[in-house]
Amino acid sequence: MAFDKVPQQPRTAARIVRWTVLALVLTGVTALAVLHQRAGIAKPVGVDALCPFGGLETLGSLLANGALIKRIAPSSVLLLVAAVITAVVFRRAFCGRICPLGYLQELFGGIGKRVFGRRFVMPSWLDRPARYLKYVVLALILAFTWSTGELVIRAYDPWVAYNHIASPELFTENLAGLIVLVVVLLGSLLYDRFFCKYACPMGAFLGLISRFSIFKVRRDANACIDCKLCDKACAVNVEISTAAAVADPECIDCGECVAACPAKGALGVRTRSGSTLSPLTAAILTVDTFAVLVLAATATGGFAWTVPTLAESVAATGGTTTFDTALIKGSTTLAEVVDASGIPAAVFTQVYGVPESEQALPLKELKETYGCSPGEVRAFIEAYRADPAVAGTWAVGVFHEEEGE
Numbered sequence: 001m002a003f004d005k006v007p008q009q010p011r012t013a014a015r016i017v018r019w020t021v022l023a024l025v026l027t028g029v030t031a032l033a034v035l036h037q038r039a040g041i042a043k044p045v046g047v048d049a050l051c052p053f054g055g056l057e058t059l060g061s062l063l064a065n066g067a068l069i070k071r072i073a074p075s076s077v078l079l080l081v082a083a084v085i086t087a088v089v090f091r092r093a094f095c096g097r098i099c100p101l102g103y104l105q106e107l108f109g110g111i112g113k114r115v116f117g118r119r120f121v122m123p124s125w126l127d128r129p130a131r132y133l134k135y136v137v138l139a140l141i142l143a144f145t146w147s148t149g150e151l152v153i154r155a156y157d158p159w160v161a162y163n164h165i166a167s168p169e170l171f172t173e174n175l176a177g178l179i180v181l182v183v184v185l186l187g188s189l190l191y192d193r194f195f196c197k198y199a200c201p202m203g204a205f206l207g208l209i210s211r212f213s214i215f216k217v218r219r220d221a222n223a224c225i226d227c228k229l230c231d232k233a234c235a236v237n238v239e240i241s242t243a244a245a246v247a248d249p250e251c252i253d254c255g256e257c258v259a260a261c262p263a264k265g266a267l268g269v270r271t272r273s274g275s276t277l278s279p280l281t282a283a284i285l286t287v288d289t290f291a292v293l294v295l296a297a298t299a300t301g302g303f304a305w306t307v308p309t310l311a312e313s314v315a316a317t318g319g320t321t322t323f324d325t326a327l328i329k330g331s332t333t334l335a336e337v338v339d340a341s342g343i344p345a346a347v348f349t350q351v352y353g354v355p356e357s358e359q360a361l362p363l364k365e366l367k368e369t370y371g372c373s374p375g376e377v378r379a380f381i382e383a384y385r386a387d388p389a390v391a392g393t394w395a396v397g398v399f400h401e402e403e404g405e
């Protein structure tokens, strides 16, 4: 196993912007994830609405029948569009400058560097073939998701697990994803961007696009002093010091190589014809692309930040108290069901034993203790509508829920 000393990087404005944006995105997404799990009314949307890979997963369904697959929101498609636009212009700028899972790995990488004083590098006989694994992961996920219309990878997804850190589902539905997350973070202690390099399907997708990017890091061989500091600064181990242009799909456009270069003009963010952007301008343009699209979509109602209550969903579908019970999800509270259905809260206490004081909790949190899963409650409401006397004879547990959110 080869390893390298970690050189000290200069504090440039572009690096400070990058770290600030990454820290803000990770903090914001973590806060939204916790609120999504714990908040009652006006809870933020969950991970499925805030991940651009969801936009890719739903693309098959969107193109085939114009519909999004279950759990995926239009906001995911919008984030995918932003990631693709920035990839066409700046390579994998989403990976290097926005992605909170990438930053999480960098944080663990920083801890690892402090502990070990150096970073580890896989031997090339293992590293090179292992990097193709992410393309296999991408192909398998898209093939299965597009053919089944289900989020097949969700249970194993480390990012979905991270977004359930405040949920009891972390150790049940998301246990496999949690195990993957722990492996990813432990791997990141030793190897920079461990998940990005070997397993991330979103990184693989953006890498394919980045081959055609307009701007790349390009090297002027006449100015280069062959110090190889750029190679040491690269988190994904691209060899920059011998390339005329960094065309490797592994490049995450983090700009660390440009910041590390001591020779004026040797490295720059340039087009093929030589037009140059400063690293700071490239960083700001990337963030602006995401910010402008998200703000515009939020203003026009295309980007929802909160989960609609059951009453709002019912109103949006023109429903009444006899609404379509499919609108009841795992995140729906019994109190919302009471409001929307007109069935008294006392009936749910009688049937499921849920005291009114706990009816503000989502069904997914009540189902273990009281058996009132979403599928159960749907079935009960339909039976109650036909004959309210069923409340006295209802057998809890005959029906079972099949979904969480």
Ligand code: SF4
Residues within 6 Å of the ligand: 094, 095, 096, 099, 100, 101, 102, 103, 195, 196, 197, 200, 201, 202, 203, 204
């Ligand atoms: S490779 Fe994946 S995890 Fe890494 S920064 Fe890109 S999208 Fe994020």
Ligand code: SF4
Residues within 6 Å of the ligand: 219, 223, 224, 225, 226, 227, 228, 229, 230, 231, 240, 241, 260, 261, 262, 263, 266, 267
């Ligand atoms: S850091 Fe700059 S000068 Fe040193 S090898 Fe890389 S491009 Fe050349």
